Amino acid sequence: MTTAGALDGQVALITAAAGAGIGKATARTLALAGADVVITDLDPGRTAKVADALAEETGRKVIGRPLDVRDEAAVQALVDEILADRGRIDILVNNAGSSEPAPLWETSTESWHRVLDICLTGHFLLMRAVLPQMIERRSGSIINIASIEAWTDVIPNNVVYQTAKAGVVGLTRAAAAQVGPYGVRVNGVAPGLVPNPFLARMIPADDLARLQQNMALDITIEPEDIANAVLFLAADTGRSITGETINVSGGAYMRA
Numbered sequence: 001m002t003t004a005g006a007l008d009g010q011v012a013l014i015t016a017a018a019g020a021g022i023g024k025a026t027a028r029t030l031a032l033a034g035a036d037v038v039i040t041d042l043d044p045g046r047t048a049k050v051a052d053a054l055a056e057e058t059g060r061k062v063i064g065r066p067l068d069v070r071d072e073a074a075v076q077a078l079v080d081e082i083l084a085d086r087g088r089i090d091i092l093v094n095n096a097g098s099s100e101p102a103p104l105w106e107t108s109t110e111s112w113h114r115v116l117d118i119c120l121t122g123h124f125l126l127m128r129a130v131l132p133q134m135i136e137r138r139s140g141s142i143i144n145i146a147s148i149e150a151w152t153d154v155i156p157n158n159v160v161y162q163t164a165k166a167g168v169v170g171l172t173r174a175a176a177a178q179v180g181p182y183g184v185r186v187n188g189v190a191p192g193l194v195p196n197p198f199l200a201r202m203i204p205a206d207d208l209a210r211l212q213q214n215m216a217l218d219i220t221i222e223p224e225d226i227a228n229a230v231l232f233l234a235a236d237t238g239r240s241i242t243g244e245t246i247n248v249s250g251g252a253y254m255r256a
């Protein structure tokens with residue numbers, strides 16, 4: 001994609017972007033397209049380090065701030081800080097997600113709330129905080145990271161995650177309908193398997209192998225593939241698209 005300059009002058013906020021995967025790749029891609037980027041993640045030191053590295057690599061302003069997306073007050077404080085500093089947030093990418101696979105009948109109430117809070121409530125809190133200024137400016141683009149598990153039972157015993165990701169798709173559609181008249185777009189990207197070293201801690205190796213085999217394309221999906229879809233939706237290339245969740249799964253969503 002020819003992307004240089006596509007986001008010139010825009011400010012993007014991305015959650016969970018100091019990890020090994022999609023969030024960081026998205027921050028890099030949006031910065032290379034011209035946006036100034038605020039990345040957030042749980043660990044303050046790691047977040048600051050990744051922000052500095054991305055700033056050096058892309059030549060853009062990249063700021064790192066610690067943020068647990070479940071912390072309502074911290075979400076609002078960060079959004080207020082960015083608005084005081086830059087006056088606008090043009091793009092929000094809700095990337096935080098986590099799963100704790102277990103049979104439903106062995107899932108604790110705490111696990112249920114934890115996964116829903118990180119995957120779904122966090123998206124809501126961030127959207128609620130950034131929307132007023134987007135609505136006022138009649139402009140803005142929100143991209144929620146879902147999963148093909150929103151519509152497929154790819155990984156057994158992942159019922160809370162699947163519920164949360166289906167909720168992300170619903171939240172995306174409902175919010176898009178509500179804010180569309182104000183010129184704000186809300187879309188989702190549903191990745192298939194995007195390997196990173198930390199997935200193996202959450203998902204059994206057999207399930208990961210089956211996910212890879214389920215793909216129609218014989219490729220490995222890279223975080224940058226998801227980031228490119230986010231950029232497409234965030235930039236003017238996506239100006240007529242809202243309420244959609246796009247699968248980036250090498251065709252795996254058809255085969256689960």
Ligand SMILES: NC(=O)c1ccc[n+]([C@@H]2O[C@H](COP(=O)([O-])OP(=O)(O)OC[C@H]3O[C@@H](n4cnc5c(N)ncnc54)[C@H](O)[C@@H]3O)[C@@H](O)[C@H]2O)c1
Nearest residue numbers: 016019020021022023068069095096097147191192193194
């Ligand atoms: N990797 C995949 O195969 C895959 C597939 C489908 C969907 N997804 C979704 O894509 C998104 C990114 O996943 P990824 O695997 O690329 O990892 P990533 O590196 O982009 O994100 C992981 C980061 O999330 C952070 N995080 C965890 N809990 C948090 C919280 N409460 N608040 C803020 N940050 C928190 C972690 O610190 C970590 O740095 C997630 O929403 C995930 O569910 C991933």
